Amino acid sequence: MKSSTRLQITVSLLAALFLSACASTETMIAAPAVQLKSVELSKIGFNQQTFLLGFDVSNPNAFPLPVKAVKYRLLFDDKNFADGETQGNFTVPAHSSDQFVLSVNVNFLDSATQLTSLLRGGMPDHVNYELQGSLAIDIPFVKPVPFSNAGAIPIKKSPF
Amino acid sequence: MKHYLILSLICTVLAGCGGSNGGPEEALRAWVTAAEAATEERDRSSLLDMISENYADGRGNDHASVGQMLRIYFLRQQSVALLTTIDEIVLSGDTAAMLKLTVGMAGTNNSALGISADAYNFELELQADDDDWLLIGARWGALGEKLH
Numbered sequence: 333m334k335s336s337t338r339l340q341i342t343v344s345l346l347a348a349l350f351l352s353a354c355a356s357t358e359t360m361i362a363a364p365a366v367q368l369k370s371v372e373l374s375k376i377g378f379n380q381q382t383f384l385l386g387f388d389v390s391n392p393n394a395f396p397l398p399v400k401a402v403k404y405r406l407l408f409d410d411k412n413f414a415d416g417e418t419q420g421n422f423t424v425p426a427h428s429s430d431q432f433v434l435s436v437n438v439n440f441l442d443s444a445t446q447l448t449s450l451l452r453g454g455m456p457d458h459v460n461y462e463l464q465g466s467l468a469i470d471i472p473f474v475k476p477v478p479f480s481n482a483g484a485i486p487i488k489k490s491p492f
Numbered sequence: 493m494k495h496y497l498i499l500s501l502i503c504t505v506l507a508g509c510g511g512s513n514g515g516p517e518e519a520l521r522a523w524v525t526a527a528e529a530a531t532e533e534r535d536r537s538s539l540l541d542m543i544s545e546n547y548a549d550g551r552g553n554d555h556a557s558v559g560q561m562l563r564i565y566f567l568r569q570q571s572v573a574l575l576t577t578i579d580e581i582v583l584s585g586d587t588a589a590m591l592k593l594t595v596g597m598a599g600t601n602n603s604a605l606g607i608s609a610d611a612y613n614f615e616l617e618l619q620a621d622d623d624d625w626l627l628i629g630a631r632w633g634a635l636g637e638k639l640h
Contacts, residue, residue, distance in 0.1 A: 360564055395560040398551065426560075470551065471561055472612045472632055473597050 361469065362392045364424065366479040368406070368463050369431070372488045383414070383436045389467070389479075390429035397424045397469055402432070403476065404465035413461075414438065420467075458484045516586050516625075520618065521578065523625045524591065528576050534566040544619065544626040550640050573597065575611075587620040594635070611635045 370386035385406065391397045399422055405415040414436040424430045461483060466476035523542065530538040540559050547555045565572055580592040596611035617629035633639040 393564075395563050396557070471564060472595075472614075472634075473610070474564065 360474060361397070361477055363477055363479060364392065364397060364467060365390045365481070366463065366465065366467070367481050368461055368483070368485055370488065371459070371461075371485050374435075381438050383438060385414070385434045385436055387432050387434070388429055389424055389432065391424040391426060393426060395426050397467070397477075398422075398471065399424065399432075399467050400470040401468035401476075402434070402465060403468070404434070404463065406436075407462040408459045410460075410462070458486050460484050516583055516589060516620070517581050519625060520581055520589055520591060523618065524576060524578055524593065528574050531565070531572055531574055534572065536562050536566050542625075542627060544621070544628045547628055549630050579613075589618045589620075589625070591616040591618065613639055615639055 365388075367388045368385060369388045370384070372384040372386070373381060374384045375382035389399075399420045401417055402420045403417040406413045416436075418434055420432060422430060422432060463481045464479070466478045468476045527539060527542055529535075530542070536559070539562055540555070543555055543558055545555050547553070547558060553561070575596040577594045578591065579594055580590075582590040582592075584590075591614075593614045593616065594611055595614060612632050612634055615631045616627055618625045619628045620626075631639040
């Protein structure tokens with residue numbers, strides 16, 4: 333067999349393999365929907381303020397999703413408000429939803445977010461938010477599942 | 493004379509076959525091979541048959557939830573290819589064993605699949621039930637991570 337013919341066959345086989353791999357590139361897990369449901373200013377200190385961020389996560393899959401960590405980035409009025417990663421230990425049932433709460437510490441003196449400016453001028457009723465992140469699923473070989481969401485949210489203030 | 497020679501050869505071969513039944517360790521290696529084959533063939537039912545009804549692990553999983561976990565791998569139309577290495581077999585008598593495995597998934601490096609190609613370490617607890625070994629517990633973690 334000529335070397336050019338052999339090369340053609342090899343390339344054809346590789347292409348066939350590649351195409352068959354592409355045909356099966358369906359994600360294992362349908363992305364869960366994560367929504368910011370509440371923002372509560374729970375503690376005001378001189379150097380630090382604590383916000384409680386409440387989230388709803390709904391699982392569209394036919395199996396429960398055990399979540400071991402939540403990575404998030406939250407923007408208020410297009411400005412970064414909080415980001416980080418927190419260890420989670422909850423399971424979202426199949427075709428159902430669950431809630432989780434993140435406690436976020438913010439230093440107004442160091443922060444220059446739009447929300448900070450707004451809060452300095454008085455508590456706003458609503459703020460526009462954009463949420464991005466991923467859920468680390470506690471199942472071997474499953475990659476973190478990304479989520480994103482945007483909307484407007486009222487800000488509550490706890491009675492101190 | 494020729495017949496005696498053939499007969500003795502057959503006996504030797506049969507004795508050799510009997511001797512190849514290497515006891516629990518060989519049975520456990522066969523268990524791993526069977527589990528790997530069932531996974532690659534997406535045979536969830538056979539895999540579940542290898543797991544004890546009394547299965548429990550530190551994550552709170554039982555037989556049913558492991559079944560649901562397996563569903564994730566097999567629900568979608570995709571192939572699963574495993575690269576399994578038995579790192580250690582620890583026997584406790586003839587009826588209990590712990591297997592330490594390193595498992596990687598091959599051919600799944602396309603991120604669209606949502607699968608990490610990283611390898612995982614597993615510690616499997618098995619118990620002999622008559623002639624079968626059944627999985628009764630497991631701990632796992634990505635390579636370099638603590639197992640739990």
